[in-house]
Each structure stands twice: as structure tokens, then as C-alpha cells.
Amino acid sequence: MERKNVSSIDYLLLIPGVGFILLFIGSSIFITITQSFGVLSVTGKSQFTIENWKAIFHDKESLDSILFSLKIGLLSSVGTLLFAFPIALFLRKGGAGKRFLASLIKIPLFIPALVAAFLIINLISYHGIVNEALLALGIIKKPLRMLNDKFGWGVIVIQVWKNLPFVLLILSSSLASIRDDTIDAARNLGAGTFSVLFRIYVPLAMPGILVSMILMFIKAFGDFAIMSVAGPTYPPSIALRMRNTATLFQEWDKAAVLGVIIILTTLFITWLYSRLAEFVTGRK
Amino acid sequence: MAATKQKNLWYVRQARRKRRFTTLLTVFFILVQVIWVGVPIFMTVLWSLVDPSHPWSFPNILPEKLSWGQWIYVFKYTNILRALKTSYTLAPCAVLLSFLFSLPTAYVLGRKQIPGKKFFQTIVLLPIIMPGMVVALFLSRVFNAFGLAQNFFGLVLAHTLMGLPYMIRVLTTSFEAIPQDVIDAAENLGANTFVKIKDIFLPMVRPGLLAGMIFAFTTSIEEFNLTFIIGTPTFETIPTILYSFLGYNFIRTNASVVALIMMIPNIIMLFAVENFLKSDYLSASLGKL
Amino acid sequence: MKKLLVMMLAMCMLAGVAFAAGPSIDLKTASWDSVVAAAKAEGSVTFYAWYFPDYFKEAAADFEKQYGIKANVIIGDQTANFNKAIAEKDMQTGTIDTMIVGGQWVKTTTDLNLFYGPIRNILPDASKFLTNSWELQEGVLINGYLAPFHRNQPGILYDPDRVKDPPQTWTELVAWINAHPMEFGFCDPSKGGSGQSFVHTAIGALAGGLDKYKGDKELVPAKVANWDLVWKWFNDNKDKMTITVSNNDSIIRMNGGEISMTVAWDDNVKDMISKGNLFKRAKMYIPKMGLAGGGDTLGVLKNAPHKAAALVWINFIQSKEQQLKKFQMVGAYPARTDMTIEGTLLTEEDRKNNAIPWFPAPYKDFMIKEFVKNVLMK
Numbered sequence: 026m027e028r029k030n031v032s033s034i035d036y037l038l039l040i041p042g043v044g045f046i047l048l049f050i051g052s053s054i055f056i057t058i059t060q061s062f063g064v065l066s067v068t069g070k071s072q073f074t075i076e077n078w079k080a081i082f083h084d085k086e087s088l089d090s091i092l093f094s095l096k097i098g099l100l101s102s103v104g105t106l107l108f109a110f111p112i113a114l115f116l117r118k119g120g121a122g123k124r125f126l127a128s129l130i131k132i133p134l135f136i137p138a139l140v141a142a143f144l145i146i147n148l149i150s151y152h153g154i155v156n157e158a159l160l161a162l163g164i165i166k167k168p169l170r171m172l173n174d175k176f177g178w179g180v181i182v183i184q185v186w187k188n189l190p191f192v193l194l195i196l197s198s199s200l201a202s203i204r205d206d207t208i209d210a211a212r213n214l215g216a217g218t219f220s221v222l223f224r225i226y227v228p229l230a231m232p233g234i235l236v237s238m239i240l241m242f243i244k245a246f247g248d249f250a251i252m253s254v255a256g257p258t259y260p261p262s263i264a265l266r267m268r269n270t271a272t273l274f275q276e277w278d279k280a281a282v283l284g285v286i287i288i289l290t291t292l293f294i295t296w297l298y299s300r301l302a303e304f305v306t307g308r309k
Numbered sequence: 310m311a312a313t314k315q316k317n318l319w320y321v322r323q324a325r326r327k328r329r330f331t332t333l334l335t336v337f338f339i340l341v342q343v344i345w346v347g348v349p350i351f352m353t354v355l356w357s358l359v360d361p362s363h364p365w366s367f368p369n370i371l372p373e374k375l376s377w378g379q380w381i382y383v384f385k386y387t388n389i390l391r392a393l394k395t396s397y398t399l400a401p402c403a404v405l406l407s408f409l410f411s412l413p414t415a416y417v418l419g420r421k422q423i424p425g426k427k428f429f430q431t432i433v434l435l436p437i438i439m440p441g442m443v444v445a446l447f448l449s450r451v452f453n454a455f456g457l458a459q460n461f462f463g464l465v466l467a468h469t470l471m472g473l474p475y476m477i478r479v480l481t482t483s484f485e486a487i488p489q490d491v492i493d494a495a496e497n498l499g500a501n502t503f504v505k506i507k508d509i510f511l512p513m514v515r516p517g518l519l520a521g522m523i524f525a526f527t528t529s530i531e532e533f534n535l536t537f538i539i540g541t542p543t544f545e546t547i548p549t550i551l552y553s554f555l556g557y558n559f560i561r562t563n564a565s566v567v568a569l570i571m572m573i574p575n576i577i578m579l580f581a582v583e584n585f586l587k588s589d590y591l592s593a594s595l596g597k598l
Numbered sequence: 599m600k601k602l603l604v605m606m607l608a609m610c611m612l613a614g615v616a617f618a619a620g621p622s623i624d625l626k627t628a629s630w631d632s633v634v635a636a637a638k639a640e641g642s643v644t645f646y647a648w649y650f651p652d653y654f655k656e657a658a659a660d661f662e663k664q665y666g667i668k669a670n671v672i673i674g675d676q677t678a679n680f681n682k683a684i685a686e687k688d689m690q691t692g693t694i695d696t697m698i699v700g701g702q703w704v705k706t707t708t709d710l711n712l713f714y715g716p717i718r719n720i721l722p723d724a725s726k727f728l729t730n731s732w733e734l735q736e737g738v739l740i741n742g743y744l745a746p747f748h749r750n751q752p753g754i755l756y757d758p759d760r761v762k763d764p765p766q767t768w769t770e771l772v773a774w775i776n777a778h779p780m781e782f783g784f785c786d787p788s789k790g791g792s793g794q795s796f797v798h799t800a801i802g803a804l805a806g807g808l809d810k811y812k813g814d815k816e817l818v819p820a821k822v823a824n825w826d827l828v829w830k831w832f833n834d835n836k837d838k839m840t841i842t843v844s845n846n847d848s849i850i851r852m853n854g855g856e857i858s859m860t861v862a863w864d865d866n867v868k869d870m871i872s873k874g875n876l877f878k879r880a881k882m883y884i885p886k887m888g889l890a891g892g893g894d895t896l897g898v899l900k901n902a903p904h905k906a907a908a909l910v911w912i913n914f915i916q917s918k919e920q921q922l923k924k925f926q927m928v929g930a931y932p933a934r935t936d937m938t939i940e941g942t943l944l945t946e947e948d949r950k951n952n953a954i955p956w957f958p959a960p961y962k963d964f965m966i967k968e969f970v971k972n973v974l975m976k
Contacts, residue, residue, distance in 0.1 A: 035417045039413070039417055041409070041411070041412075042413070042414025042473060042477050043429050046432060046435055046436060049436075049467075049470050050435045050439055050470075053444045053448035056448075056450050120331050120332070121332055123335055128580065130342055132579065134579075135572075136572050136575065138533070139531075139548050139551050139555065139571075140571050143555055144568065147353060240437070247440025247441060247442060249442040250534075254556065264440060264441075267442060268538075271446055284443040287443050291439065
């Protein structure tokens with residue numbers, strides 16, 4: 026690293042990148058916050074008020090949306106982890122055919138989320154291939170209603186399908202940093218498969234697990250497109266409700282309150298992650 | 310002596326058994342993966358080929374007749390060509406702009422020890438962390454005020470914003486990886502800044518640059534939220550067209566065609582650039598927040 | 599970059615000056631021939647829609663052939679179209695000339711005073727349409743500002759292989775639903791008009807008829823007091839019906855064998871059949887208990903850069919040939935009253951006897967909100 030010449034020029038060079046991001050993200054957050062209090066309102070009068078905030082907290086519909094989005098975010102991220110972790114472990118060591126397998130797994134990473142949603146809704150419809158296969162195997166007697174179901178299974182399946190490779194890539198690289206001698210040493214000391222898994226792999230891969238979980242949670246929590254295509258009739262996800270409130274009902278101030286709630290949740294989760302990461306890795 | 314030989318043999322057999330087991334498991338995973346990824350794509354291909362005059366309905370497991378009718382319809386009547394043009398002009402513009410913007414920033418983040426570096430590195434990830442719909446909805450108010458909404462240049466800026474995090478993070482890692490001695494040697498030989506950039510930095514960050522460009526490119530191709538709020542209806546990209554076929558105008562056959570049009574170039578690209586996509590680039594760019 | 603911005607700003611201003619010149623004649627008093635002449639001078643028209651890309655594309659080609667005016671048809675998202683129009687509302691000259699106005703947007707856009715008009719007196723064929731359709735849409739007074747261009751009608755769509763004796767009255771429908779749980783579907787009324795029409799009929803059947811709401815400009819709370827009976831019925835029977843997420847979704851689920859009877863728009867059904875998304879044996883009728891229909895309208899934006907061309911375009915879409923072509927291509931029933939149509943899914947008799955009018959808009963808004971609150975949320 027060059028340590029000399031720490032000058033203001035360095036900060037100037039940051040402007041095109043960091044400055045650009047700060048300008049756009051910052052201004053949109055700023056507008057969201059001011060508008061949630063009725064200031065800088067685009068729909069006519071501009072006046073400070075906390076009425077919109079009060080209204081949201083008395084509104085069961087918005088609360089339902091928040092809880093629903095939280096649930097989908099949590100279940101999608103945990104669900105993806107459960108699938109991705111064993112595969113990542115398996116792929117850790119090279120072997121015949123594993124390269125091919127790895128590129129097969131990567132395909133959904135390059136399939137846009139909306140396309141992924143469409144691919145999956147084709148399969149999980151009432152007489153879609155999944156239901157027909159389960160019927161043929163005698164596992165179920167009547168087709169399951171998975172599309173636009175009340176619980177949101179359809180959305181979760183799509184999130185898992187789409188994001189599995191993403192989580193896998195991050196997990197793989199954190200598993201790759203675990204040295205083989207650590208594991209050999211543990212085995213020689215008589216550690217069984219389970220204790221190797223839970224005492225070595227999981228703790229050492231924890232930073233990767235946390236990052237992938239956080240990114241997936243944020244994606245699924247703030248998701249608009251997949252929820253609007255495969256989500257239940259009620260409740261709409263919070264991002265969907267926000268967009269409809271703004272563009273369909275033209276109540277931008279109320280939408281801004283929802284926007285602030287989404288931002289705060291996201292920030293809180295990210296903060297929680299950084300604390301957890303510090304705790305796990307034991308460093309500051 | 311015999312006992313050790315016996316024992317060695319046992320180890321060899323054990324190892325062989327283990328290898329066979331791994332191979333079997335690999336084959337099993339490949340099969341699962343082929344079903345997991347292949348079946349959805351195959352069903353979509355089938356739906357896109359349903360002949361318009363022979364509906365595919367329950368209880369037929371397969372369509373009665375296949376034809377290119379749906380493809381012809383989509384190309385003849387929908388805005389798909391316009392959307393393809395928009396998508397594939399928008400993406401290179403956004404990639405270029407994000408490259409230009411991220412180069413100096415990544416250089417500083419990768420090579421200089423400045424106070425507040427960690428903070429800046431987190432800021433860079435904001436477009437990924439911030440929920441897309443919120444940013445889109447309220448950025449559109451800002452864009453409206455400056456005449457950037459419903460405007461191609463505004464869209465390029467928006468897509469640049471989404472591509473920047475990947476670009477900056479990947480380039481930063483590449484800059485970090487350049488050995489200091491190379492630069493020192495060049496300086497001792499009297500290389501000026503221009504020569505340093507041209508002959509050292511650019512060639513050495515090229516692999517990372519390619520990975521960053523691919524991420525920025527695919528991000529732009531599949532960007533939905535910002536385009537939907539800021540660009541439509543004046544500009545349609547492939548995702549926004551697909552959205553209309555999945556929402557109000559849900560027509561499965563048309564949606565299948567559009568989905569395939571959107572997906573095929575991406576998958577081809579994935580296999581073409583496999584080498585640049587080693588997991589380290591992604592984890593380097595996102596490994597820590 | 600600054601340079602570029604300045605340049606773009608300058609270009610926008612130049613364009614503004616060029617457009618601000620506008621038509622030199624007063625469209626509201628000029629003869630139709632001079633409107634057409636002004637339209638030809640304008641040379642192009644920009645039209646925003648969100649459906650029938652196939653029909654409108656063909657219509658644009660015909661229009662150019664007939665008048666030599668280029669029609670740019672833009673098929674965007676419905677909500678996005680209106681948000682664009684609203685965002686441009688205060689500009690001297692907008693970028694949209696004319697657009698389709700969907701049912702749920704009639705009130706918002708009328709309140710915002712978005713449209714130029716009244717255009718009824720300008721259009722030569724205005725008298726060929728129902729007087730009522732020029733005055734009232736979705737229960738909102740439109741005073742000739744919005745032009746009718748098709749009449750859609752929801753009906754009950756069923757699979758004749760699975761439904762032998764389709765129900766006609768509310769009692770028969772309830773009995774059928776009880777006998778065939780989950781086989782009857784309707785669209786969530788907050789997502790599609792066919793579902794709204796069904797709930798409207800349910801209110802008529804369960805809360806004492808629809809006549810009492812007639813002519814109300816505002817919601818009378820006493821008249822909706824007994825709607826809880828309706829919500830109770832929906833909640834009690836929710837597990838026996840399938841609530842779908844869009845008009846098309848109902849049809850798709852029927853094609854997939856999930857449901858065998860549903861409420862659907864006639865033009866949607868025809869379109870889905872012609873695209874291979876619904877089996878051809880499907881049949882459709884309007885039950886004796888009645889279903890309310892509707893149709894979208896066309897409006898000219900107040901700040902449209904090509905007003906005369908927009909009017910000529912609307913007149914063209916309203917013409918007999920185009921109304922017929924639209925029906926043949928996409929199954930949308932003509933709004934003109936001086937033509938009869940063959941080959942419809944719904945018989946002329948059904949339309950005459952069983953299509954009913956909507957109750958006023960305030961009730962409709964209330965109905966949708968209450969359905970979400972009292973049925974979907976529970």
C-alpha cells in the first residue's frame with residue numbers, strides 16, 4: 026500500500042464513485058424522510074405533520090404487510106441457507122464432474138428475478154408438473170394450491186431458486202479459506218462428522234453465512250416484482266403496498282412513511298449483522 | 310509386516326470407496342440440478358411454442374401442436390424489439406459510465422490508506438443494500454424535478470448507480486492485489502502518472518475489470534424497479550415488458566417468449582465468461598459489508 | 599457532463615417553444631374538415647394504452663394509410679401511464695396526446711382536470727354512441743370529456759365438460775358452489791373489474807337490491823349499513839371459492855383445470871382462446887341475476903402537443919370499420935349502437951336482458967375497500 030501522499034486529492038478521486046452514490050441514494054432517502062412528514066411534498070401543499078405516521082400505526086393493513094414481508098425475508102434467507110450449505114460443503118473439494126455441477130448451479134444467478142418467478146409459477150400451478158408428479162407418486166391425493174397461496178410458499182420457493190447460487194458462491198469462498206490441516210487435526214483428535222461440521226465448518230464460515238443471509242433478507246424483504254407476481258391476494262408485501270399507495274392512490278406522503286419503515290428495517294438488520302459479525306469473529 | 314500391508318490395503322479400499330461414493334453423489338447432484346434448473350426452462354420453452362389455434366389445457370400433459378406462432382406474434386405486435394434495443398443500448402452505456410466513475414474511486418480505496426476508508430467502502434454498497442422500490446419511487450421525485458425522469462440519460466444514470474457497487478468493489482480488490490514493488494520499480498524508471506496508468510494499473514486490473522463489467526451488465530439488463538418507475542412508459546426494457554405480461558396482461562404463452570428472450574443471452578454469457586466468474590470476484594466484492 | 603445537461607435543457611426549451619405554437623384554430627368551433635386539416639398539419643399523434651398491442655398496432659398502420667398521420671402507439675403499464683400524465687400535468691406542453699382511461703382512473707383524472715374537452719361536440723360520430731356513456735362512466739360525471747370506444751361485459755365462463763347446468767340466479771349459484779367446493783373462481787376486486795362486477799351482484803342479491811343507490815352523488819351510510827351481511831356470506835363461503843389475482847388469472851386457472859366456472863370479461867376470454875391459452879370448448883353467459891359491465895374510454899390530454907390529430911385518432915377508433923376490426927382481432931365489443939355483431943360469446947339477448955348498470959362510484963370505491971378489509975384480511 027502507498028502510505029505517502031495522503032492528500033485531499035484522494036478524497037477528490039472518491040467523488041465520481043462514492044459521491045455519485047451518495048448523491049442519488051442520499052437524495053432519495055432525504056426526500057422519503059421529509060415527505061413522510063409532509064415536508065417537500067409533491068402533491069400540493071407542504072406542511073409539517075405527523076398525521077401520516079400516526080395513521081400507519083393504527084392501520085392494521087400496513088402492519089400485516091410489514092409482518093408478511095419480514096416473514097418472507099426470514100424464511101427465504103434461512104431456506105436458501107439450508108439448501109446452499111450442504112452443497113457448498115460438498116463442492117469444497119474438487120472432483121470429477123464437480124466443475125460442471127458448479128456451472129449448472131450458477132445458471133439461476135444469471136436468470137433475472139422476474140423470469141425466475143415466471144419459470145417457477147409455471148411449475149407450481151394447480152395442475153403444474155410439480156403437483157402432477159406428486160400425485161403420480163401418490164404423495165398427495167389432491168393437488169396443492171401453491172401459487173398465490175396465503176402463506177407465501179410460492180414466493181419463498183422462487184426466492185430460494187433464484188438466490189441459491191448467489192448464497193452458494195459466497196459460502197464456497199468462505200469455506201475455501203478453511204485449511205485442510207485444521208480439519209485433519211480435528212479428525213485425528215477424534216472429532217466426529219457432526220462436531221467437525223458444527224465446531225469447524227459452521228463457525229469458520231460464519232462471516233460468509235451472515236453476509237449472504239443479510240443480503241438475501243434485504244432482497245426478499247424489500248421485494249416488489251416477485252411478490253406482485255406470485256404473492257398472496259392479501260397481504261401485499263410492504264414494497265408493493267408502498268408503490269400502490271404512491272402511484273395508484275396518489276398518496277405519496279403515506280407511501281413515504283412506508284418507505285422510511287423499509288429503510289429503517291434494512292438499516293437495523295445491517296447493523297445487527299455487523300454486531301453479530303464482530304461477535305462471531307471476535308474482533309472489532 | 311502382513312498386518313501393515315493388510316492395513317494399507319484397507320486404507321486404499323476405504324479411499325477408493327469414498328471416491329466412488331463422491332462420484333455417485335456428484336452424479337446425483339448433477340441430476341437434481343438438471344431437474345431443478347432444466348425442467349422450469351423446458352416447460353417455458355414448451356409454453357412458448359404452443360400453437361395459437363391448439364390451446365394447451367388440462368388434462369393434456371404436453372401441448373397438442375407446436376409452432377412458432379407465439380414468437381411471431383410477440384415480435385410482430387409487442388414492443389419487444391424496441392425494448393431489446395433500449396435494454397442493450399442502456400447496458401453498455403451504464404457499464405461504461407460506471408467504469409469511468411469507479412476507476413478513480415477504486416484506485417483510492419484499493420491503494421491508499423485514508424481515514425474513513427471503511428465508511429466509504431460501506432457507502433459503496435448502499436445501492437445493493439437499500440431496498441430498490443423505495444429508492445426508485447423517491448428518486449423519481451428528484452429526477453422529475455430535474456427533468457431526468459422519462460429520459461434516456463436519466464435511465465443511464467440510474468443503471469450506472471446500480472452497477473457501481475459491483476464495479477467499485479471488484480476493481481478495489483484488483484487494485485489491492487497489485488504488488489507495490491512493480492509500481493516502485495516503474496517509478497524508479499521514471500514512469501509518469503500516465504504511463505503508470507496505461508502500462509501497470511489497467512493491464513493488471515483487467516481480469517477484475519471484466520468481472521465487474523459482467524456484473525454491471527447483467528445488473529443493468531435485469532434492473533426492474535428504477536426502470537419501471539423512472540423510465541416506463543416512455544422507455545420499456547425487457548423486464549418491464551415481462552412484468553406487464555405477468556401482471557395485468559398475464560398471458561402465459563407471450564410471457565414465455567419474453568422470458569426466454571431475456572434469459573438466453575444471459576445464460577450464453579454465463580458459459581462464455583465462466584473463467585472470469587470465479588467465486589472470489591463475487592465474494593471479494595460482497596464478502597464483507 | 600454539465601455541458602450535456604445544459605445542452606439537453608436547451609433542447610427541451612426549444613422543443614417547448616416549437617410545440618407551444620399549437621393549433622391555430624379553435625377545435626371546439628371549427629368544422630370537422632378543418633380539424634382533420636389541422637391534424638394533417640400536426641403530422642403525428644402519440645397514444646398511450648396498456649392492452650391490445652396487436653390491434654392498436656394494426657390500427658396505427660391503417661390510420662397512417664388513411665390520413666397520412668403517424669400514430670405512435672405506446673403500450674405501457676396502466677399505472678405508469680397515468681403517473682406520467684399526472685407528472686406532466688403542469689407542463690405547458692406534454693408528451694402524451696391521447697390515452698385510454700381505465701375504470702379506476704376516471705375519478706382521479708377527472709378530479710385532477712387532466713383532460714381537454716368536452717370533446718363530444720367535436721367528434722362527428724358522437725351521436726352513434728349511448729348518450730349515457732358520454733355522461734357517466736363508473737358512476738362519475740364526465741360531461742362529454744371522455745369518449746367511449748368499447749363496451750365490455752363480464753359473464754360467467756364455464757367448462758361445459760364439467761358444468762352441466764350453469765346457475766342463473768343467486769340461489770342456484772350458492773347451491774352450485776356448495777356442491778362443487780373451490781371450483782368457482784372470481785378475481786380479487788382490488789385487482790380486476792370482473793371481480794368487482796361479481797361482488798356488486800352479490801351486494802344486490804344479499805343486501806336488498808341495487809335500485810336504492812341510484813343517483814346518489816355521495817355515499818349514504820345508512821344504505822351500506824347492511825353490507826355486513828354480504829361480507830359475512832363471503833367469509834362463510836371463502837373456503838369454497840377460489841379468489842384469483844387478476845382477470846386473466848381466472849381464465850388461466852380454468853384452462854389449468856383448477857376451477858370450472860369463473861367470472862370473466864368477454865374480450866379477455868376471446869383473446870385468450872385465440873392465443874392458445876384457453877380451450878375452445880369454453881362457454882359464456884350472463885346469468886339472470888345480472889352482472890355489471892363497462893368499457894374504458896379515450897381522452898385527449900389538456901396539454902397535448904397534437905390535439906387535432908388526437909381527435910382524429912379517436913374518431914378513427916370510433917369508426918365502424920375499426921370497431922369491427924377491433925372486435926375481430928381481440929373480441930372487444932363495439933361501443934357503437936348502430937352496428938350488430940355476429941360471433942360473440944355472449945348473446946345479444948343476454949346483453950340486453952341481463953347486463954346491468956353499476957351503482958355510483960362512491961359505492962364502488964367503498965365496496966372494493968370494504969371487501970379487502972372484511973374478506974381478504976380475515
